[in-house]
Amino acid sequence: MATRAKKRRSAKPKRLTKKDLNAMYRNMLRIRRFEEKTDEFFMAGRVKGAVHVSIGQEACSVGVCTALEDEDAILTTHRGHGHSIAKGTRMPEMMAELLGKSTGLCKARGGSMHIADISKGHYGAHSIVGANMPMATGMGLAYQLEGSGRVAVVFFGDGASNQGSFHESMNLCAIWKLPVIFFCENNHYAVSYHVERSTAVKDISVRAQGYDSPGVTVDGMDVVAVYEATAEAVRRAREGGGPSLIEAKTYRFFGHSRGDPQFGPYRTKEEVDEWRKRDPLTIAADMLKLTEAQKKAHLKAVDKELNDAIDFAEGSPEATLESALEDVYA
């Protein structure tokens, strides 16, 4: 940015009120319902291509984004619908993108794996595993140079933590003290490959030690735990303390992508059931002591928003063939 944004007061992590927690529950439910709908549309052949839903990992998306301001940036992955929604991405335009409509966020050129809404500080889903981390580093560099106090959060998986880009980026952010938060959703699998087989360390967070930066492991099913860890990392980043690595232990309840079953050759039904007992929505609802009626009210409001988004998407025109040749160059 040419204009130097005013440096914000470095906010002490605010204590969550019941109202905040209620909003967080609502956001997790928005993600859950959006993903269920997306999966349904995919199975019905209405959403084309590859889709990776994040059901089970909602607390990560919402816990992180609750700790961010609108001007802060996120960069996400192939499994990015949850992060997108939590950051405020416009749902109708996002659904339109999934359905390949001209009104889609990316004009039907990106699809599920490349959702972005720059107006909301969402700098894109990047579906080359690990590619988003160097970019987050550069955004952090820009924020440091402009002195704006903004931070960039990069979401990635356990699998991505084995890419060279992770290590190069952590080192760059550490030597330059960049305001970047590396948020690793360890859902224990990269497609079918278990993290214990892929990764030399038990806790991915210890890798931060190699870059003289804080690394913590949190319960990725507990939205409050995720929020608190992120808020602390954000505080540190805004104060010029440099990057942090947060590892959230979590689990995807659905298959990896496109109709991959929930359990099968690489994981058992028992394992999935065990994790489902720790559903992040249930944990948050219990914390809030939500009554059945209150849950119903949440669901009703969320489904109304979702149905409106679907109506918008379905009512939108197809992208024209000519539009496939636009925006190649600025």
Added chain:
Amino acid sequence: MPVLTKDNHEEQDRHGGLGQAQRPVPATVNNSMIGMSSPTRGSGKKPELERNEMREITFVDALTEAHHEEMERDERVIVMGEDVELAYVFGVTKGLAEKFGRDRVRDTPISELGIVGAGVGAAMAGYRPIVEIMFMDFIMLAMDPLINQAAKLRYMLGGQLSVPLVVRTPGGGGVQYGPTHSQCLEAWFMQIPGIKVAAPSDPADAKGLMCAAIRDDNPVLMVEHKMLYKMKGAVPEGEHVTPFGQAAVKREGGDITLIGVGYQVHNCLAAADELAEEGISAEVVDPRTLAPLDTETLAESVRKTNRCIIVEEGHLRSGVGSEISAAVQEEAFDYLDAPIGRVAALDAPIPFEPRLEDFVLPNTANVVDAAKKALGVSV
């Protein structure tokens, strides 16, 4: 790795190092050869600024000057790369760190993927980064951020942002650095929509194209041939921006068109001199940018001369010449009196040993021979 600093220039030179006239090209470019007297033609587009106030500077100094001026003009321009603060290898970034500070001009670890990716990110956030890759060969480590991210982001995010990134890198052989430090890989990038590729052949174009690259809102790859760095030539005083997509006629002629890419322009000019001695008048055209490619100016020359040779330093197979040849024949097929000829590096890695290297790289004799063949003159 050989390091080029003030102190060891001499040693470099003694060892036939950078910029030495191992190749059949004078270290100083004659003004008449670089388009001072022959005006730049560009498909009816505006001619460049009048070149009245000229002075002789090296290719490196022209690039350095471009950096200084553009960084002064726009504080969003930043520079990153290995050893750029001291400009320790080829010297392009000299004086920048002192003048603009180490926030804007920073050394990086040896992390090509990381730093090119960071350049993409900084560009996404509104800066105009210039990333130096020490040797073009090393760009292979950064193909993901360049090809999968920088070139596609604007498109795949529906035009929501642009990526004004410049990656600069020295390419080419002639300095005995061997297979992994001598390549010309321009053809790899020419193929990719969303990225621009420039390959200047003289100091004036080096400055003009560098300034244009920095001002461009798209990702640009600047390929600087190592043999050109110490070459001197006339550069206009003051602001000098060379628009992309405008080829330049570097020497006028009527019998055959020699299209040269980057450093190979000088082999074409040397060949044109030799051909002139035999009464053959060769026109030398430099596309200057490979993407976008000014097919019209190239074809216009061929429609006049009816014969064409393309000279590049990348490999022959699927090279820059393959693309230019196809484009020219599509535009000028009816005017061609001979098949379009291609001169390029032979299809082997670039060997280190000087005799072998000379054998694999294109030279003036190759160009002369190809031209004579196209003209039906016995070689």
